[in-house]
Every structure is written in C-alpha cells, then in structure tokens.
Amino acid sequence: xxxxxxxxxxxxxxxxxxxxxxxxxxxxxxxxxxxxxxxxxxxxxxxxxxxxxxxxxxxxxxxxxxxxxxxxxxxxxxxxxxxxxxxxxxxxxxxxxxxxxxxxxxxxxxxxxxxxxxxxxxxxxxxxxxxxxxxxxxxxxxxxxxxxxxxxxxxxxxxxxxxxxxxxxxxxxxxxxxxxxxxxxxxxxxxxxxxxxxxxxxxxxxxxxxxxxxxxxxxxxxxxxxxxxxxxxxxxxxxxxxxxxxxxxxxxxxxxxxxxxxxxxxxxxxxxxxxxxxxxxxxxxxxxxxxxxxxxxxxxxxxxxxxxxxxxxxxxxxxxxxxxxxxxxxxxxxxxxxxxxxxxxxxxxxxxxxxxxxxxxxxxxxxxxxxxxxxxxxxxxxxxxxxxxxxxxxxxxxxxxxxxxxxxxxxxxxxxxxxxxxxxxxxxxxxxxxxxxxxxxxxxxxxxxxxxxxxxxxxxxxxxxxxxxxxxxxxxxxxxxxxxxxxxxxxxxxxxxxxxxxxxxxxxxxxxxxxxxxxxxxxxxxxxxxxxxxxxxxxxxxxxxxxxxxxxxxxxxxxxxxxxxxxxxxxxxxxxxxxxxxxxxxxxxxxxxxxxxxxxxxxxxxxxxxxxxxxxxxxxxxxxxxxxxxxxxxxxxxxxxxxxxxxxxxxxxxxxxxxxxxxxxxxxxxxxxxxx
Numbered sequence: 001x002x003x004x005x006x007x008x009x010x011x012x013x014x015x016x017x018x019x020x021x022x023x024x025x026x027x028x029x030x031x032x033x034x035x036x037x038x039x040x041x042x043x044x045x046x047x048x049x050x051x052x053x054x055x056x057x058x059x060x061x062x063x064x065x066x067x068x069x070x071x072x073x074x075x076x077x078x079x080x081x082x083x084x085x086x087x088x089x090x091x092x093x094x095x096x097x098x099x100x101x102x103x104x105x106x107x108x109x110x111x112x113x114x115x116x117x118x119x120x121x122x123x124x125x126x127x128x129x130x131x132x133x134x135x136x137x138x139x140x141x142x143x144x145x146x147x148x149x150x151x152x153x154x155x156x157x158x159x160x161x162x163x164x165x166x167x168x169x170x171x172x173x174x175x176x177x178x179x180x181x182x183x184x185x186x187x188x189x190x191x192x193x194x195x196x197x198x199x200x201x202x203x204x205x206x207x208x209x210x211x212x213x214x215x216x217x218x219x220x221x222x223x224x225x226x227x228x229x230x231x232x233x234x235x236x237x238x239x240x241x242x243x244x245x246x247x248x249x250x251x252x253x254x255x256x257x258x259x260x261x262x263x264x265x266x267x268x269x270x271x272x273x274x275x276x277x278x279x280x281x282x283x284x285x286x287x288x289x290x291x292x293x294x295x296x297x298x299x300x301x302x303x304x305x306x307x308x309x310x311x312x313x314x315x316x317x318x319x320x321x322x323x324x325x326x327x328x329x330x331x332x333x334x335x336x337x338x339x340x341x342x343x344x345x346x347x348x349x350x351x352x353x354x355x356x357x358x359x360x361x362x363x364x365x366x367x368x369x370x371x372x373x374x375x376x377x378x379x380x381x382x383x384x385x386x387x388x389x390x391x392x393x394x395x396x397x398x399x400x401x402x403x404x405x406x407x408x409x410x411x412x413x414x415x416x417x418x419x420x421x422x423x424x425x426x427x428x429x430x431x432x433x434x435x436x437x438x439x440x441x442x443x444x445x446x447x448x449x450x451x452x453x454x455x456x457x458x459x460x461x462x463x464x465x466x467x468x469x470x471x472x473x474x475x476x477x478x479x480x481x482x483x484x485x486x487x488x489x490x491x492x493x494x495x496x497x498x499x500x501x502x503x504x505x506x507x508x509x510x511x512x513x514x515x516x517x518x519x520x521x522x523x524x525x526x527x528x529x530x531x532x533x534x535x536x537x538x539x540x541x542x543x544x545x546x547x548x549x550x551x552x553x554x555x556x557x558x559x560x561x562x563x564x565x566x567x568x569x570x571x572x573x574x575x576x577x578x579x580x581x582x583x584x585x586x587x588x589x590x591x592x593x594x595x596x597x598x599x600x601x602x603x604x605x606x607x608x609x610x611x612x613x614x615x616x617x618x619x620x621x622x623x624x625x626x627x628x629x630x631x632x633x634x635x636x637x638x639x640x641x642x643x644x645x646x647x648x649x650x651x652x653x654x655x656x657x658x659x660x661x662x663x664x665x666x667x668x669x670x671x672x673x674x675x676x
Contacts, residue, residue: 012081015082016081016082019034019082019083019085019086020085022034029090031086031089031090032090034083034086034090035086035090035091035096038079038083038086038099038102038103039102039106041079042076042079042102042103042106042107043106043110045072045075046072046106046107046110046111047110049068049071049072049107049110049111050110050111052064052068053065053068053111065149066149068111072103072107072111076099076100076103076104079099079103080099080100080103083099086099087099161212164211165211165212165214165215165218168210168211168215168219169215169218169219169222172203172219172222172223173222173226176222176223176226176227177226179199179226179227180226180227180230180231183195184231184234188242189234189235189242190242190245190246190254192231192235193235193242193254193257193258193261194257196227196228196261197257197260197261199223199227200220200223200224200227200261203219203223204216204219204220207219220264221265224261224264224265224266224267225265228261228262228265228267228270229265229267232267232269232270235258236270236273236277241277242254242258243255243258243273243274243277244277244280244281246258247277247278247281248281252307252310252311255307255311255312256310256311256312258274259274259311259312259313259315260313262274263313263315271315271317272317274317274318275317275318275320275321276321278312278318278321278322279321279322279324279325282304282321282322282325283325283328283329285300285303285304286300286301286304286325286326286329287329290329290333290336294336294337294340298354298357298358301326301357301361302357304322308322323364326361326364327364327365327366330361330362330364330365331364331365331366334362334365334370334371334374335374337358337361337362338362338371338374338375338378340358341355341358341362341375341378341397342378342381342382344389345378345379345382345388345389345393345394345397346382346387346388346389347389348389348390348393352393352396355393355396355397355400356400359397359400359401359403359404360400360404362375362404363404363405366642366643367605367642367643368405368409368641368642369605369608369609369612369642370605372405372409372412373446373605373608375401375413376412376413376416376446377446379394379397379413379416379417380416380445380446382394383416383417383420384487384593385593391417391421394417395417398410398413398414398417401413412443412444412445413444415441415443415444416440416444416445419438419439419440419441419444419445420438437468440484442482455485455514455538455539455540456514456518456537456538456539457485457514458517465483469481485510486510486511487510488509488510489507489508489509489510489513489593490506490507490508490509490510490512490513490516491505491506491507492505492506492507492508492513492516492517493505493506494506494559496579496580496581496582496583502583502587503587504584504587504588504589505587505588505589506559506589506591507588507589507590507591508591508593509591509593511540511544511548512548512551512552512591514538514540515534515538515540515545515548515549515552516552516559518534518537518538519534519560519576519577519578520578522537527577528563528575528576528577529575529576529577530574530575530576531545531549531570531571531572531573531574531576532572534549534576542572545570546570549562549570549576550568550570551591551592552591553570553576554568555591555592557582557584557589557591558579558582559578559579559582559591560576560577560578560579561576561577561578561579562574562575562576563575563576563577609642609644609648610648610652610655612640612642613636613640613644613648613649613652614652614655614656616636616639616640617632617636617649617652617653617656617662618656618661620632620635620636620639621661621662621672621674622674624674625673625674626665626671626672626673626674627671627672628670628671628672629650629653629670629671629672630670632649632653632672633646633649633650636649637649653672657672660675661674661675662674662675663675
C-alpha cells in the first residue's frame with residue numbers, strides 16, 4: 001500500500017519554491033498546468049486506494065477504510081501546502097473548485113461511491129455484532145474507532161449519513177419484529193415489559209455510541225411501535241390486565257414502568273386506558289375504605305396521592321380522573337368528613353397536616369355554601385361548649401379553609417373566633433355575684449333556635465341584664481342588644497343533707513339551671529312534680545324538657561329523681577323530685593351541656609341561596625339592561641359558585657318582577673328589562 005514520509009525543511013522549501021515560481025510568473029505562468037496535474041495525481045491516487053479497498057471483506061473493510069482515509073487526508077494536506085498560491089490566485093480568479101474541494105470530490109466519486117454500500121453494510125454488521133453479543137463490553141478504543149469512521153464518511157459525503165441511518169433503521173425493524181415474535185408469546189405481560197424496557201435502554205445507548213444524536217428519535221419511535229403498539233391488546237386484555245394487576249398488587253416498579261414506556265411512546269390510547277384502570281382501582285379503594293372508617297379513607301387518599309406523584313408522574317389524565325373520583329365520594333359523604341373534622345378539633349390527637357387534607361377534600365364538594373354553614377355551626381358549638389382543643393388549631397383550620405375556598409368562605413367564622421377571643425368581662429357593672437357577658441356579632445354566628453322569650457328568669461339575672469344594658473347603651477348608642485339566654489351558663493351552689501351540709505359548685509347550661517332553680521323554689525322532700533307542672537312553670541315545651549331532664553336524672557351527677565325508675569327514658573307520665581340525699585366526692589360538678597338543636601342546615605341554605613341568586617340576577621340585569629330568559633339563566637349558572645337549578649332561578653326572577661326590579665317586555669314575554 002502507499003507509504004508516506006515527512007519532508008525535511010530543505011525538501012519542503014525546494015518543492016514549494018518551484019510551485020510558487022510556476023504559479024506566480026506572468027510570462028511563464030503554469031497555473032493551469034499545475035491545477036490539471038493536481039487533479040490527475042489525485043485521480044491516480046484514489047484509483048489505487050479503491051483497488052486496495054476492494055481486496056478486503058466486510059469484516060475488515062471498516063478498518064481499511066479508516067487507514068485509506070487517513071492517508072488521503074495526509075496526501076491532500078501536503079499537496080495543498082505546496083500549491084497554496086494556486087488557491088490564492090488562479091483558482092480564485094477563475095472561480096474553480098479549491099484544491100480541497102476538488103480532491104474531496106475526486107475521492108468521493110472514485111473511492112467512496114464504489115464502496116459506500118459495502119461500507120454501510122459493514123458498519124451495520126458491527127452494530128449487529130454488538131447487539132447480539134450481550135456479554136461484549138464496548139471499549140474506549142472501539143468507541144474512538146467508530147466515531148472516527150463515522151466522521152470520515154460524513155466528511156466525504158454529508159448526505160451519506162441519511163443512507164446509513166435508513167440502513168440502520170431497516171435492520172433494527174427486522175430485529176424488533178423477530179424479537180417480538182419470539183418473546184411476546186413466551187413471556188407474561190409484566191416480564192415482557194421489563195424485557196422491552198431493558199432492550200430500549202440498551203438500544204438507546206447503542207445509538208449514542210454508533211450513530212449521531214439525530215437518529216435517537218426515529219429509533220425510539222420505531223422501537224415503541226414495534227414493541228408496544230403491536231402488543232397493546234395483549235397487555236390490556238380483559239382476561240389479564242397487567243397494569244390493573246400492578247395497581248392491585250401495589251407494585252410501584254411495574255406501575256411506573258408501564259407509565260414511563262407508554263408516556264414516552266406517546267401512545268394516547270394506552271394512556272387513556274391506563275387512566276380508566278386507575279379510576280376503577282382508586283374508586284374501589286376509596287369507597288371500600290370510606291365504608292370501613294374515615295381514618296382508613298384518609299390513609300387510602302394519601303396512598304393514591306403518593307402513587308400519582310411517584311409512579312404516574314402527576315400526569316394530567318390521572319389527576320383529572322382522581323379529582324372526579326373525589327368529587328363523587330365527597331358529594332356522597334360530606335357529613336362524615338365534617339364530623340371527623342369537628343372531632344379532631346375537639347380532641348386534637350392528630351397532626352395538623354390532617355386538617356389541611358380534610359379542608360382540601362371538602363373543596364371537592366359541589367355546594368360550598370352547605371359546607372360553610374356546617375363548619376360554622378360545628379365551630380359555634382365548640383366555642384360555646386369550650387370543647388375546642390386550642391385556639392391555634394382553630395386558627396390553622398381557618399387558614400386552610402381560606403386558602404382552599406377564599407376569604408368570603410371564612411369571614412363569618414373568623415368573626416366568631418374574634419368574638420370568642422375578645423370577650424368582655426363586666427364584673428364592675430354587675431353587682432354581686434360576679435357575672436360575665438360575652439358579646440357576639442349577630443351576622444357572624446348561626447341562628448340557633450331560641451326558646452320562648454317568656455321563660456322566667458331569676459331576679460338576679462334580670463338585675464345583671466339591666467345593669468349591663470345601661471352600660472352598653474352609654475358606650476354603644478347605635479347598637480342593639482338581643483339576649484340569647486339559651487346559650488348562657490349557670491354557676492349554682494347547692495347544699496345537700498347527705499353530704500352533711502356540704503357545699504357543691506354546680507356548672508350547667510341555662511335551661512338546666514332554670515329547671516333546677518324552679519324545682520328548688522317549689523319542691524319539698526316528699527313532694528313529686530309532674531312533667532306537665534314543670535313545663536307550665538318554666539314555660540318550656542316537652543321537646544326541650546326531655547333532654548334537660550334526662551341530663552339531670554341519668555347523668556353521673558343525679559340531681560333529680562324520677563318515679564318510676566324502670567328504664568332510662570323520660571315519659572310524660574313520670575314524676576320528678578329533688579335528690580336531697582345526693583352526695584359526691586367532688587365539690588365541683590360539671591353537668592353535660594344541653595344545646596338547643598339549630599334548624600336543619602339545608603333549610604337555612606335554601607333561604608340564603610334565594611338572596612344569593614337575587615343578587616346575581618340584579619347585578620347581571622343592571623349591567624345588561626335587557627336579556628332573554630334563556631341567556632339570563634345561563635349567565636346566572638355561569639357566575640354562580642354553587643350548583644343551581646333552573647327552576648329556582650325562574651322562581652327568583654318572578655319574585656324580582658313582583659318587587660319591581662325587573663319587568664317583561666310588552667312585545668316579547670321571554671325578554672326581561674331592568675327597572676330599578
């Protein structure tokens with residue numbers, strides 16, 4: 001084969017000077033001759049290279065190609081250095097190809113074009129050998145050699161890589177078809193997916209070594225189509241759904257593997273099918289846990305959230321499916337969540353993060369006003385009964401609710417907490433004994449059902465009320481007081497014979513105190529009083545007396561006796577008397593608080609919604625001036641934050657017409673006009 005050696009400085013300068021003289025003299029200019037002889041010399045050199053290259057088989061052709069290409073580059077560089085002034089003068093003036101371009105064109109036409117296909121085939125055989133030999137380790141020398149060969153082909157012909165890539169993808173497609181036919185029937189879906197993942201990763205690494213980066217995308221697309229799309233029906237078969245089985249087995253690795261492969265492959269049909277399977281699994285888990293216990297439901301919810309974030313990449317399809325599941329479950333069981341929230345706010349035996357989770361879940365309820373009213377009533381009971389765990393927890397709850405629902409949702413509850421924490425002590429305005437008055441803002445607190453105002457009050461209470469009203473009117477002349485006695489508490493002192501005239505401090509509710517005081521004023525040791533007499537004297541109905549008497553007769557502190565004591569029920573025929581023989585080891589007695597049941601939440605919500613809908617209608621009509629019935633109903637539903645029925649909206653429109661806020665057009669009864 002051709003041999004090359006370096007020139008000494010004397011040899012180089014001698015040849016360079018001769019070429020310079022031939023190309024620069026005007027009278028004896030031999031530039032054209034030199035340019036033609038350079039082409040003939042390169043042609044002769046490339047013919048010899050092509051002859052030498054055809055002697056080698058496919059296994060050795062790549063190595064010989066690199067050797068010949070290196071010699072060509074060396075020969076080209078020396079010739080271009082000798083004929084440097086030929087490039088600067090003759091070639092530039094005549095717009096000929098430069099020496100480098102001319103030599104590369106000759107090398108491409110003479111050597112590369114005749115050996116391109118065998119060279120591509122040899123290159124791909126090297127790739128195939130690496131794919132089939134699993135134990136073979138690609139060394140740094142091999143990687144350098146492969147990159148050198150690829151660069152040589154691209155330098156010779158920039159379009160040659162497209163043919164090389166086509167040949168590689170064609171061979172890869174044949175390999176994948178054979179691979180699928182061999183393994184798809186032999187392996188179960190989970191094992192097949194693991195093999196597919198391993199094969200894809202190995203082939204991607206192989207592309208990074210043997211090919212350019214631009215080949216990675218078509219190769220990956222080809223692998224996904226051959227290995228996954230053609231096997232899609234087997235993976236999600238109704239008989240053995242591999243993805244659903246991985247969810248049921250809580251196999252995090254397989255779940256993430258399914259998601260990663262199909263998401264990377266861009267298979268929308270597979271992603272939709274996976275979201276359907278996830279919906280089926282999550283709905284079953286949450287409904288089952290909700291039937292068992294609310295604690296178990298919250299644990300299952302946290303597991304689903306972790307699964308979506310860790311295994312399913314928080315993909316939008318799975319998020320939408322899970323949100324729909326939560327809406328379905330929360331709208332079906334809102335009371336269980338609010339009751340559990342009220343219980344932990346009383347006991348406080350969980351982490352504060354559980355409060356945030358519950359507030360987030362309640363946000364999925366379609367009727368936020370129902371949730372707001374329920375939480376407000378529960379909070380009012382906790383504050384009235386002093387059953388809240390701590391004010392810090394109440395503050396945390398309000399912060400979570402405000403973050404989830406907005407300020408309007410929690411404005412009343414924050415007002416309730418402010419009233420509770422800024423209570424006014426009025427000992428200096430009320431004569432002995434000491435009394436405490438709590439000022440409540442009427443618009444903040446729920447409207448609990450109060451008993452008849454004609455309930456007889458003890459003289460001491462009336463005197464305290466009169467003193468406080470005088471004080472309040474002096475400082476707040478524009479405000480009005482409405483006494484809510486049924487929300488008050490009594491501190492009584494009792495002396496019983498059985499305790500050897502021992503004094504007891506009794507803390508009870510307002511209605512319990514009224515009954516005890518009335519019984520103490522009228523009862524004798526041997527006298528029994530009927531339920532009808534108690535109701536007439538205290539002016540309380542039977543429905544209120546039943547729970548009050550039950551707490552005084554059957555509680556741990558039995559201050560009243562019932563005759564007959566056959567069971568633990570209060571009947572209209574029972575007789576009652578004071579328990580003069582009462583005794584207790586404790587000097588302080590705390591009776592169970594009896595709170596009057598408020599009106600049903602749904603009834604209160606319906607009343608509030610009427611004003612809410614009326615306000616929306618008036619706001620819309622004031623801006624539009626006139627609208628058709630259909631457009632008005634649609635606009636009200638769009639602006640409303642809660643679910644509205646068209647029947648209710650129509651009723652409110654009729655009421656606004658009666659109030660002369662709206663009127664119907666004379667020529668079209670379905671068109672409304674704004675009047676007010």
